Amino acid sequence: MKFRNLISVVLIAVLMASCGAPGVPAFEVTNPFNEPVPGKAVVLPRAVVQQFVLDEMIGPIDVVVVNQNGDVMASQTDDINGDGNWDELVFLADFGPNETQKFRFEAVNPTDMPEFTKRTNIRFARKDPPHEPAYDALRLKSTDSPTISAIFQMEGPGWENDLVGFRNYFDARNGIDIFGKTTTEMILDIAGIDGQNYHVMDDWGMDNLIVGNSLGAGAIAIGIDGEVYRVGPAEKAGFRLVTEGPVRSIIDLTFEGVPVGDRKYDLVHRISIYAGDHFYRAKVWVDNLQGDEILYTGIVDMHELELFQSESAGFTVFGSHGNQGYDGEILGLGILIPTEQFKHQRSAPESGDGVIRTFLTAIELEPGIAAEYAFFSGWEYQDTGFAREIYFREMLNKAAYKLDDSAWLLP
Structure with a gap:
């Protein structure tokens, strides 16, 4: 067994509603606690991310994460098994008590990824x-x-x-x-x-x-x-x-x-x-x-x-x-x-x-x-x-x- 699932992540593909962009699937995350959870890391396998990206992720593709307010979230893609292709997407978000947020994933060329502060x-x-x-x-x-x-x-x-x-x-x-x-x-x-x-x-x-x-x-x-x-x-x-x-x-x-x-x-x-x-x-x-x-x-x-x-x-x-x-x-x-x-x-x-x-x-x-x-x-x-x-x-x-x-x- 593993670390418990302390932030409920619900995968919802909604054809016509997603972070304000029609036709782009939405990914929802809900904080189940009656307290704020700042800096929550959400980690997703590549196969799951693909379900929320309209374009097929082939070749050197990276992913930008945007929240429902249009803010770009600090994120990275990681090659965990060392085969040369990334396996997981991880991003950070701040959650209020019992708050649900929607996120949009955008496939981009790695050269177009924003630079985030190294933390x-x-x-x-x-x-x-x-x-x-x-x-x-x-x-x-x-x-x-x-x-x-x-x-x-x-x-x-x-x-x-x-x-x-x-x-x-x-x-x-x-x-x-x-x-x-x-x-x-x-x-x-x-x-x-x-x-x-x-x-x-x-x-x-x-x-x-x-x-x-x-x-x-x-x-x-x-x-x-x-x-x-x-x-x-x-x-x-x-x-x-x-x-x-x-x-x-x-x-x-x-x-x-x-x-x-x-x-x-x-x-x-x-x-x-x-x-x-x-x-x-x-x-x-x-x-x-x-x-x-x-x-x-x-x-x-x-x-x-x-x-x-x-x-x-x-x-x-x-x-x-x-x-x-x-x-x-x-x-x-x-x-x-x-x-x-x-x-x-x-x-x-x-x-x-x-x-x-x-x-x-x-x-x-x-x-x-x-x-x-x-x-x-x-x-x-x-x-x-x-x-x-x-x-x-x-x-x-x-x-x-x-x-x-x-x-x-x-x-």
Whole structure:
């Protein structure tokens, strides 16, 4: 199972009424919540988009999205499977409480697409000048910062939007860290190179989390018979840039031969970040399942803070809030899991050789089906409201309104 369908998308082909343009099919989206949902991302497969475009989409065709007021919406088309043709259209729209909006799709030549402000970014580069992309690099088998920091900028790939950034340690630790941002500009291209120290507050922000040997900000592990095995050590592991654009960016972290007890697993950890979100989204596919495995992710637990739990829009939500930033500032951390995939919550040991100091959350694993979750970060220096726990909890619960699985749109 997948992220619940939190925004009802109704496909309606109306021959004579569509966003004020006779003969052009209309696409309707309804916000089912009695609250506004700003920056809702709507993701549609190409086959669905074709139903709402009068011209057949053959060759290098892109799509402009126009709302019922004639406004062009920020959008992009993405080649998810890497075959050279785009598979999905994604666009952003702001919705009022229970509001229904109509949209028109226009097939255009890619050269005629409007330019949208870049609000997401991927960076994976070599540490040494000229800081070339490291997309073809294999994950290191070491487990220490000095080794990896001499090879890769930020110690591995990073992803960001206009509110927050994250990075992955591209070695056997496979932890995930957070960049708190005080600017909406894309900053990962300059983080940690040419003398920049992201452990010290800069004019754009800083690395604001201490990860250690925890799972940090949503890294993953596999559990069998109560034991937890970090996903990091592997026979071979790599990186794939799926897409990068103004609305969203997606990467795949790939693993072959991950040792779990006397077994080995192959898996893909897909991470996506959308403009305007305080969170990234994750999907994990695991091959070679025998039926007794579960996926663990989690929130670093180094400051003796309470872990709270709530339910929101079909998601089980966990969070912690307090002085857990790198310099002791207030930072709220949260995980949202589809309730029908959630298994249980437990705490990792405080010390040991494996995963430690983590609020662990368990997610169901099924053959061929992605285990899903989202990781949320609310930093007081990015938004002063996050200094208050009640505000953080409200924002964390509202994040569930924006999460959905676009696969249900397939006819």
